[in-house]
Amino acid sequence: xxxxxxxxxxxxxxxxxxxxxxxxxxxxxxxxxxxxxxxxxxxxxxxxxxxxxxxxxxxxxxxxxxxxxxxxxxxxxxxxxxxxxxxxxxxxxxxxxxxxxxxxxxxxxxxxxxxxxxxxxxxxxxxxxxxxxxxxxx
Numbered sequence: 842x843x844x845x846x847x848x849x850x851x852x853x854x855x856x857x858x859x860x861x862x863x864x865x866x867x868x869x870x871x872x873x874x875x876x877x878x879x880x881x882x883x884x885x886x887x888x889x890x891x892x893x894x895x896x897x898x899x900x901x902x903x904x905x906x907x908x909x910x911x912x913x914x915x916x917x918x919x920x921x922x923x924x925x926x927x928x929x930x931x932x933x934x935x936x937x938x939x940x941x942x943x944x945x946x947x948x949x950x951x952x953x954x955x956x957x958x959x960x961x962x963x964x965x966x967x968x969x970x971x972x973x974x975x976x977x978x979x
Contacts, residue, residue, distance in 0.1 A: 842949070842952060843949070843952040843953040843955065843956035843957075844918055844921070844949060844953045845953075845956065845960070846869045846870075846873065846888065847888075847891065847914060847917055847918045847921055847953055848914055848953065848956065848957045848960050848961065848964075849865060849869060849964070850862060850865050850866040850869055850888050850891055850892045850895065850917070851891065851892075851895045851910065851913050851914045851917045852910060852914075852957075852960075852961055852964040852965070852968075853865045853892070853964070853968075854866070854891075854892045854893075854894075854895035854896040854898070854899065855895055855896075855898050855899060855902060855910050855913060856899070856902060856964070856965065856968045857896075857899065857968070858896050858899040859892075859893055859896030859897065859899065860896070861892075861896070862891075862892030862893060862895050862896035863889050863892045863893045863896065864892070865892055866885075866888035866889045866890070866891055866892025866893070867885050867888065867889040867892070868885075869884075869888050870883075870884035870885030870886065870887060870888035870889060871884070871885045873885075873888075883925075883928060883929075887921055887924050887925065887928075888921070890924075891917045891920060891921055894917075894920075895913055895917055898913055904965070904969070907961070907962075910957070910961055911954055911957055911958065911961065914953060914954060914957045914961070915950055915953070915954050918949060918950045918953045918954075919946060919950055922945065922946040922949060922950070923946070926938065926941055926946075
């Protein structure tokens, strides 16, 4: 299934910058930790790092660009799954990375990018509405 929080974190970081990406990543990860985590803080740390790194792309943000954010989402999802593999499986002695890659990482990256095609445009519209509201308040 697609990782909707990766789409949310990367899109916000790409459109709004590092601090917003880190904030959205931390609180999204904290929600995941509370709901599903064995260790409180693992998801928060992973999504915070992804939000921070994706926030560097804010400098090249363009309203018309649609492929670059999808590439960032695919890379971020791969990095997220790889780091999750390291912390949850590799440190426990489960070394079959190719099996994990074929059965979990690759399908999730494909599903997430497919969902991002639709959701990124919606998040972009919300971001532009927020930008207009900020400009009107000033």
